Amino acid sequence: MSSALSRRRFLGGSLALAAGAAATPLLAACGGGESGGNVTEINALLITGGDRYPAYWEKVTSAFKQQTGITVKYDLLQFTPLTSKEITLAAARSTQYDVYSTHTAQIGAFFPHFEPLNNYFDTAELADFVPVAIQYLTNPATGELAAIPRNMDARTQYYRRDLYEAAGVQPAKTWEELVTIGQQLTSGGKFGLVLPGQGDPAQRQFADFLWQAGGEWLDQNNNVTFNSPAGVEALTFYRDLIQKYRITPSDVVTYQWNENSAGFTNGSSAAVFDWPGAFASFGDPSLSTVSQGFATAPMPSHKTGTSCAISHALAINKYSRNKDAAAQFLRFTVTPEALVDQYKEFKNYPSRVSTADQVIGQAQGMEQQWLSDLRTTIENGKEWPKVPGFDKVSTVVQTAVQNALSDQMSPQAALDAAAEESTRILQQAGALR
Amino acid sequence: MTPKWLTGYTLAAPAILLMLVIFLYPLGHSFVMSFFRWDLNTAESPFVGLGNYGDLFTGTSFGQTLRNQVVFTVASLVIEVVGGMAIALLLNSKLRGLRPARTLLLIPPMVAPAVVGLNFRWLFNEQYGLIDGVLVRLGLPAIPWLSDPGWALVSVIIASAWQNTPLLVLLFLAGLQAIPREPLEAAAVDGASAWRTFWAIVLPLMRPVVVIALMIRIIDLFRTFDVVWLMTQGGPGNASNLLTVEAYKLAFQSVDFGHAAAVSYVALVMSLLVLALLYGIPRLTARRSAWQA
Numbered sequence: 006m007s008s009a010l011s012r013r014r015f016l017g018g019s020l021a022l023a024a025g026a027a028a029t030p031l032l033a034a035c036g037g038g039e040s041g042g043n044v045t046e047i048n049a050l051l052i053t054g055g056d057r058y059p060a061y062w063e064k065v066t067s068a069f070k071q072q073t074g075i076t077v078k079y080d081l082l083q084f085t086p087l088t089s090k091e092i093t094l095a096a097a098r099s100t101q102y103d104v105y106s107t108h109t110a111q112i113g114a115f116f117p118h119f120e121p122l123n124n125y126f127d128t129a130e131l132a133d134f135v136p137v138a139i140q141y142l143t144n145p146a147t148g149e150l151a152a153i154p155r156n157m158d159a160r161t162q163y164y165r166r167d168l169y170e171a172a173g174v175q176p177a178k179t180w181e182e183l184v185t186i187g188q189q190l191t192s193g194g195k196f197g198l199v200l201p202g203q204g205d206p207a208q209r210q211f212a213d214f215l216w217q218a219g220g221e222w223l224d225q226n227n228n229v230t231f232n233s234p235a236g237v238e239a240l241t242f243y244r245d246l247i248q249k250y251r252i253t254p255s256d257v258v259t260y261q262w263n264e265n266s267a268g269f270t271n272g273s274s275a276a277v278f279d280w281p282g283a284f285a286s287f288g289d290p291s292l293s294t295v296s297q298g299f300a301t302a303p304m305p306s307h308k309t310g311t312s313c314a315i316s317h318a319l320a321i322n323k324y325s326r327n328k329d330a331a332a333q334f335l336r337f338t339v340t341p342e343a344l345v346d347q348y349k350e351f352k353n354y355p356s357r358v359s360t361a362d363q364v365i366g367q368a369q370g371m372e373q374q375w376l377s378d379l380r381t382t383i384e385n386g387k388e389w390p391k392v393p394g395f396d397k398v399s400t401v402v403q404t405a406v407q408n409a410l411s412d413q414m415s416p417q418a419a420l421d422a423a424a425e426e427s428t429r430i431l432q433q434a435g436a437l438r
Numbered sequence: 439m440t441p442k443w444l445t446g447y448t449l450a451a452p453a454i455l456l457m458l459v460i461f462l463y464p465l466g467h468s469f470v471m472s473f474f475r476w477d478l479n480t481a482e483s484p485f486v487g488l489g490n491y492g493d494l495f496t497g498t499s500f501g502q503t504l505r506n507q508v509v510f511t512v513a514s515l516v517i518e519v520v521g522g523m524a525i526a527l528l529l530n531s532k533l534r535g536l537r538p539a540r541t542l543l544l545i546p547p548m549v550a551p552a553v554v555g556l557n558f559r560w561l562f563n564e565q566y567g568l569i570d571g572v573l574v575r576l577g578l579p580a581i582p583w584l585s586d587p588g589w590a591l592v593s594v595i596i597a598s599a600w601q602n603t604p605l606l607v608l609l610f611l612a613g614l615q616a617i618p619r620e621p622l623e624a625a626a627v628d629g630a631s632a633w634r635t636f637w638a639i640v641l642p643l644m645r646p647v648v649v650i651a652l653m654i655r656i657i658d659l660f661r662t663f664d665v666v667w668l669m670t671q672g673g674p675g676n677a678s679n680l681l682t683v684e685a686y687k688l689a690f691q692s693v694d695f696g697h698a699a700a701v702s703y704v705a706l707v708m709s710l711l712v713l714a715l716l717y718g719i720p721r722l723t724a725r726r727s728a729w730q731a
Binding site: 205 | 674
């Protein structure tokens with residue numbers, strides 16, 4: 006064992022203390038294997054996102070206990086606090102939970118802390134899952150799958166069908182149409198489009214424009230390329246939607262996902278790019294003023310039609326002593342039946358191709374159209390790289406994007422500064438080839 | 439016969455031990471952590487000496503964060519101390535109808551900073567916020583409070599001052615009411631103006647209270663997080679970023695604990711320096727006066 010590694014564990018102990026987590030560095034050193042004997046209870050830290058989640062997880066865990074005899078004790082947290090807690094627990098090498106909810110966006114930070122699932126799901130089984138989900142939940146350095154996808158997260162274009170019909174326009178298929186239609190529908194305090202412009206959502210939006218402009222985050226050797234001409238074109242377009250064409254609310258630089266969705270549901274914006282969960286909330290009259298007047302379309306394209314395709318997933322804590330039981334729970338939550346049930350409950354797009362096809366085949370009308378649009382996004386989807394240090398690059402890029410959107414810097418200058426710092430970060434992390 | 443001192447230490451030992459475990463141990467270890475490259479997603483954590491600190495000062499945004507912290511601290515202190523003193527003097531006067539105001543003053547400090555942040559985010563909203571709504575109705579231009587780089591930090595300072603000025607009012611009011619009446623009456627007999635009385639008598643007698651108030655606020659201002667995070671997340675860009683927000687972003691978004699610890703210690707050292715100056719200047723002044731005497 007290297008001295009650095011033992012020092013890390015030692016420091017991890019203090020982090021655990023600060024977090025109130027039961028860190029056990031010595032056990033972690035042993036690899037946290039199976040406790041032996043029949044496991045009758047596992048602990049899970051699971052995601053919640055609304056009033057119906059507690060009942061849903063209760064239903065899932067009860068059914069699992071009925072089938073296996075294993076009790077799942079679980080805590081529920083919303084996405085952001087869940088991620089923060091998992092970061093703290095992973096740093097502390099905590100054995101508190103056996104199962105974690107996770108997501109493609111954060112998976113890169115957890116590769117060393119999640120148990121590889123290749124021994125629990127064979128290649129034939131994994132072939133049924135959406136390829137882009139498996140691709141980005143796999144550690145590129147080792148080829149090991151770190152989490153199993155439960156449902157896909159991708160965006161489609163939602164637009165006000167009533168306003169579009171009145172204006173005699175079709176949903177935008179290109180960047181140019183996005184601007185033209187947006188300008189046509191912007192007047193009197195109403196806007197043609199709403200976008201996020203702060204934090205992780207701003208990076209997400211920039212990523213879509215970057216790919217659509219034909220750009221990439223990194224090249225094959227992990228050198229930074231997001232400040233290429235394509236990157237500058239993408240960020241310039243993003244900024245111009247707000248500052249030049251003025252088809253969005255002026256303060257979108259303060260918007261995250263909630264404000265983005267609210268800009269559509271409160272009737273102030275005619276179009277939005279939003280996640281699958283929006284389909285249900287936009288159509289709910291108690292949550293939306295436009296429940297009867299919206300429709301969906303594929304994402305607009307430029308040089309490509311690429312948008313992000315990511316997924317909510319479940320993982321096994323590497324320091325768990327109940328890995329086999331945890332794996333049983335993971336397997337239980339991604340059966341076709343479980344995914345169909347999840348779709349019925351939350352309109353979550355299934356992570357299995359066969360189940361998604363089945364769901365789309367049974368859907369009708371606008372719902373089928375939306376699912377087809379979503380499938381288009383997913384089939385062409387990408388995610389930002391999962392290399393060491395990229396979490397920090399993300400934070401740097403978020404700042405750069407905001408600097409450009411708020412006219413503090415030109416897109417070129419903002420991206421160049423971010424690229425310079427990102428190169429240093431990736432060098433330090435050992436990511437450059 | 440057990441010595442008294444031993445009995446005292448024995449009785450205090452559990453509390454001292456608890457203090458060491460829950461306060462000094464994590465503090466010490468986070469300090470150690472700031473000298474290691476420690477990311478969640480890399481296997482090794484090599485010793486880098488002052489490397490993390492060096493990275494901060496060569497990065498693209500830390501300079502702006504430091505400037506923001508200085509502006510935020512100085513501006514907040516000026517607003518809170520001057521405003522707090524003015525309101526305290528008003529409440530200490532014999533004007534009628536001020537009793538309810540003293541009660542109302544207790545409300546802002548009792549509100550959770552997170553609630554303050556959320557409320558001000560709504561108040562400053564450019565599409566449907568109350569403040570811009572009022573400005574527009576008055577025929578004035580709307581202000582881009584949170585989306586404009588210049589206004590974002592101002593907005594955060596306003597929210598912070600709204601919450602914390604009343605605390606200083608209460609401290610200053612207690613100080614004013616403790617001032618003996620004789621020197622004030624003597625000044626009145628001598629025909630001193632209210633302004634002259636304030637500068638020559640009230641303020642010197644209030645100095646200990648003012649120093650304590652400044653110390654409390656400086657410590658708090660270097661720890662401010664909730665209000666900024668909920669209002670602007672340090673944005674747009676880094677326009678309202680403070681050291682605590684930077685540390686949070688590094689730890690929980692960049693999963694980079696080494697640099698996050700380094701930022702925390704920069705904040706600690708900065709606040710200690712300011713406190714040392716604050717504590718040291720009056721002592722130096724007092725010594726100089728003693729020598730001159």
